[in-house]
Amino acid sequence: MSQNHAERAHAKLSASGSSRWLACPGSVKLESQYPDVTTSFAEEGTAAHELSELMLQYKIGEITKRQYSGRLKKHKKGEYFSQEMLDHCENYTDLVVERVNEAKAKTKDALVLLEQRLDFSQWVPEGFGTGDVLVIADGVMEVIDLKYGKGVLVSAENNSQMRLYGLGAYNEYDLLYDIETVRMTIIQPRLDNVSTEELAADELLKWAEEVVKPTAEEAAQGSETFEAGSHCRFCKARAECRVRAEANLELAKHEFKEPELLSPVEIADVLAKADELKSWVSDIEGHALDQAYKHGVSYPGWKVVEGRSNRIYADKEAVQDLLILEGYSEDEIHKPTEIKGITDMQKALGKKQFDTLLKDFIIKPPGKPKLAPESDKRPALSSAASAAEDFK
Numbered sequence: 001m002s003q004n005h006a007e008r009a010h011a012k013l014s015a016s017g018s019s020r021w022l023a024c025p026g027s028v029k030l031e032s033q034y035p036d037v038t039t040s041f042a043e044e045g046t047a048a049h050e051l052s053e054l055m056l057q058y059k060i061g062e063i064t065k066r067q068y069s070g071r072l073k074k075h076k077k078g079e080y081f082s083q084e085m086l087d088h089c090e091n092y093t094d095l096v097v098e099r100v101n102e103a104k105a106k107t108k109d110a111l112v113l114l115e116q117r118l119d120f121s122q123w124v125p126e127g128f129g130t131g132d133v134l135v136i137a138d139g140v141m142e143v144i145d146l147k148y149g150k151g152v153l154v155s156a157e158n159n160s161q162m163r164l165y166g167l168g169a170y171n172e173y174d175l176l177y178d179i180e181t182v183r184m185t186i187i188q189p190r191l192d193n194v195s196t197e198e199l200a201a202d203e204l205l206k207w208a209e210e211v212v213k214p215t216a217e218e219a220a221q222g223s224e225t226f227e228a229g230s231h232c233r234f235c236k237a238r239a240e241c242r243v244r245a246e247a248n249l250e251l252a253k254h255e256f257k258e259p260e261l262l263s264p265v266e267i268a269d270v271l272a273k274a275d276e277l278k279s280w281v282s283d284i285e286g287h288a289l290d291q292a293y294k295h296g297v298s299y300p301g302w303k304v305v306e307g308r309s310n311r312i313y314a315d316k317e318a319v320q321d322l323l324i325l326e327g328y329s330e331d332e333i334h335k336p337t338e339i340k341g342i343t344d345m346q347k348a349l350g351k352k353q354f355d356t357l358l359k360d361f362i363i364k365p366p367g368k369p370k371l372a373p374e375s376d377k378r379p380a381l382s383s384a385a386s387a388a389e390d391f392k
């Protein structure tokens with residue numbers, strides 16, 4: 001059954017939230033007190049999914065060119081549509097078509113399904129999700145998921161959301177197609193990221209029985225087992241949760257010993273905790289402002305005030321008219337026309353055209369030095385002191 005993107009229902013134990021509820025089963029009950037909120041990023045993602053589905057319908061021959069062109073016109077009127085989105089969806093759908101062709105080369109009977117409701121409620125109470133693309137050929141089933149975000153690179157390795165989609169698809173199609181291998185692929189066109197995890201169906205089922213099922217049942221029954229960690233950032237209770245607060249306050253505790261100044265080892269210890277602490281503090285600040293300003297909640301010792309603001313013209317046209325009347329020239333009162341910034345230009349031209357025309361004009365100056373953990377992929381910069389020493 002094909003799913004309407006905008007109406008994709010959110011299960012309580014959703015696949016997208018599974019890394020959180022698998023680590024912290026108590027979060028399910030706690031989260032149920034909070035309303036669902038949508039963001040412009042989520043809406044943009046929905047628009048990209050809808051456009052990609054249309055492109056795939058055309059590319060795999062489900063609709064005619066005429067139907068495609070007619071429907072594309074409607075998409076072009078959408079709030080989030082841009083040439084850049086069109087290019088990214090082209091790249092994503094081309095990659096999907098490559099996978100489909102590979103499957104068809106193996107067997108003419110390869111099955112391709114778009115937007116399938118995937119039911120994994122055998123392991124997760126009321127659990128279901130939507131698979132963007134399913135390709136089944138010769139005992140191998142591939143579940144492909146478009147991720148339109150570009151904030152974080154998402155890997156398919158050990159990705160519980162993808163594995164649950166894989167389970168749902170396996171559940172639905174194993175009887176008919178005798179599936180031995182499940183491939184789970186994430187395509188993130190804005191980051192040129194294609195990531196796949198391949199598991200034997202038995203391995204996936206073992207994970208489902210031993211890891212998912214017991215935790216999901218515990219979570220669905222209102223578990224009070226909480227575990228704070230990086231997954232808290234996506235939890236609706238992240239600002240008010242006591243376990244997260246305690247974990248962060250514990251992180252902030254440090255036994256500082258003599259002498260009066262911190263040693264590099266002690267500073268390194270603080271740095272290692274800083275990201276999680278900053279994220280927690282910023283969640284608390286955002287939540288408290290929202291509650292105090294919009295809902296009148298009062299926090300002892302705190303009040304809402306007006307932040308700093310910059311002066312603006314009340315009426316730009318009236319200002320221009322007045323200054324011209326007073327004898328000022330156009331040059332004196334207007335800024336020279338400015339070229340669009342790189343992000344806006346890429347949006348306007350589309351990535352392909354942008355790269356073709358402007359590739360040689362784009363430079364990337366070195367970034368400002370920044371502290372990063374040892375595990376970061378970027379090579380370490382030599383310090384200014386050692387560079388000066390080398391120069392000598």
Ligand code: SF4
Pocket residue numbers: 020024026027030226227228229231232235236237238239241242243244
């Ligand atoms: S904030 Fe973290 S610890 Fe608290 S319920 Fe959510 S996931 Fe669990």
